[in-house]
Amino acid sequence: MIATPTSRNSLWRTIRPIGAAALHGIAFVDRKLIAIDTIKGHLLEIDLANDNTTIINPHATAEFIDATGIALWEDTLWLTRENTVYCCQLGDFKLQEFVSLPHPANGVAVWQNTVYVTCQKMGDILIFDRQTKRQITQFYAPGVGVENITVRDEELWVCDTTEQSVYCLERATGNIKFSVLTPFAFPTGLAFYRDQAGETLYVAYADEEAYIRDNPNAEPSHELTYRDRTFVHPLDYHYNPTEHFALSNGYLLEMIYTEEIAPLEDVSALQQVEWRIALPAETDRQKVKHIEPVGLPFTEEVVEGQRVAVFKFDSLQPSERHIFGWKALVEVRGIKYRLIPRDVENLPDLSPEFQARYLVDDDELAMDQLVVRRAAKEAVGTETNLLRKVYKIRNYVYDELSYGIKPHIDTPDVVLDRGIGSCGEYVGVLLALLRLNGIACRTIGRYKCPAYAEQQGVPLQPDFNHVWLEFYVPGLDKWLPMESNPDDVGENGPYPSRFFMGLAWYHIEIGKGISFETVTSKGLPLEEISLGDIAINHIRFTIVKELLPE
Structure with a gap:
């Protein structure tokens, strides 16, 4: 039995199941957290109050290895494993095939007679009729990574490992209502917990962490190695439709x-x-x-x-x-801002003041160099919509550059020729291409807190400084953030959009559009x-x- 919490806040804690290696799909039944450990094949019942963990399929773990998504509807358990969606009676665990896909099925959710299945390879959420097993329709998946899914009334909620995000979609259309960044990387499952006090969205995470192991058989005895890291944490979110953003x-x-x-x-x-x-x-x-x-x-x-x-x-x-x-x-x-191209049509012109401040080469941006001007033209092509232009410029820079730490910052023409840049050099190239396309932008940032949210009360030192930028949307009078390089995670995309109009909790905003640090002597730099x-x-x-x- 799960202990009864004394207050709502007593449920606001990180849940670390005993013996778990990699939790993926999660669900709730009778106020009990059910989770699948994809590595061990354990279907776990977990106590929200004290992490007590019970394997409820002790005689059928082999059949559940590599399962990545689970859902519960009435007394039926649904799960995805490899290319197939299965179902069984909870407590029986004799898997029956529901449907097979041409590619791996990642997550599953069930609402009455409708079954929702996510598939990264297809880039879609597939919707099936539970009785006939026929596909009804499909929606575009909101992100680019492996996704899991759950249903809440008229909404679909999707988490994406690569995007480090949770999306809220309209269940009838698949349109995104809003999205939020998760406080930890690699979200792998999600489910709503409901009781008399309300509801809480829990998200599972699974990855590896590096640690220093003391090996008495080695010399020196301390060595770097990796171990599984998995847990469940409540997700706080607040959507502000008027201001077009959601907080987490x-x-x-x-x-x-x-x-x-x-x-x-x-x-x-x-x-x-x-x-x-x-x-x-x-x-x-x-x-x-x-x-x-x-x-x-x-x-x-x-x-x-x-x-x-x-x-x-x-x-x-x-x-x-x-x-x-x-x-x-x-x-x-x-924070994650939610604007679509339709929101930025027919924008007014930038004011003369903004043109003079944010469309000029005021930081050695080499905007007069042919290689930079050619890149600015190639990046946007014939696009005229501001939001699409910014997105295309970002992706163009990601296609052209690879990340590398440099002892000093070179100008954008040198960086484009070299094809490798630091975060500051990514920012320089982005600033130059945006400004040459008439998009006001400025620098921001300086440092990120080390992203170890569980290490509270412990002094943490960042390894590097960090810079990103903001672009301006006239008419809406909004400065929107865009990361410099962290979303450039692979060759030729598709690139995640987690930090396109979004920042994680560990970004610290200091000195928007001004120098972070300057020294003058007798009034002169x-x-x-x-x-x-x-x-x-x-x-x-x-x-x-x-x-x-x-």
Whole structure:
């Protein structure tokens, strides 16, 4: 029996079934969580309150190995395995073939006399009549990865492993109502839990994690290896149709950014120094709760609508040492904007102010170079719709570039010739091609919190800084985010769209359209000395807690 929770919040926890290797499809029956372990073939009954785990098909596990989706309708269990959809009586486990597909069947859901089956290879959701086994129709799958599915009343809910997303579709038409980013990667199954207090959407995840193993037979004894990682976590979501976005799970983060004055070699004394560092922004998904100085006090300025901390020094001598910066407490959530090409037809022209600020080469974008201008033309072809143009430019850049870390950022013409770019170089190419096509855009970002949502209260250091961009939709007066390179996950696509008009909870928005950090001496920018020559930055994140649903 599942323990009765004392409050709704007591169910808001990560469920880690004992002995599970890779959970895929999940379902609920009589307030019990049922899940399939695709590696072991175990059909599990899991206690939501304490992770207690029972194998309910102990004599039929072999038949359930490689099963990837399950559904329950009345007393019948449905599952997908390889190319076939099966059904059986719950407790009997004698599988009966329902239908076979030409490609692997990934997920299954059942609602009355209708059976829904996802198939990545076909790129569709197939709909069958439960009595006749005939296919009624099919819908386009919303993402590009392996998908699982469940039904809630008049809605289909689909999770996609590659897209790191959950989609809400109209059950009658297959049209997407909205989508949300999941707080963890590789979602593999989903189901709604209902009780007297309401309902909660649970999502299963399955992948591998790297860890350091202490091997006494090796020298050195510590070695890198991998282990299965699978769990179930509730998904919080809030859809705002008026503003065209949906929010998902949120976290309270503490971010510390500091500079340590430590010159690489003796430099001349600097007089009347003003050191500016941008502060976290207020956005639809990010709320700044508190900011305080670290090491030295600062004053605050507003630059183009962005908050900036200003540290002032009468002089900086070569022998001086300081640590200074800021600490911010920030609430962050996943966000996914939902706009379709029809929403951006017949847009007004950009204002002269926006044209002067966001359509110009103000950051060594090589917009006058032939290779860049040719790429801008090739990327969009004859397309005129703003949203389709942005999407085509993104995919063109992904086709032309592969990701690689560089010690410095080259201009877009050099990057396009080379075919390899860092995140900053991806951004430069995207900015150039968008602006040459009349699309206002600007940079954003700087850092991402390490995406370890379960490691709360532990200091975390990001390995690199990170940059992405925003593009502007006139008429709607909206800046929409677009990642630089993380969705470029394969050669020649199809590319996921998880971060096209979307950001995960671990993106920290700092300094929209302005420089993250600048130093002036006597009112003039430093020209012959880079920041890296005189200071070392220290960045630390702490995930304080997950935000409970409102």
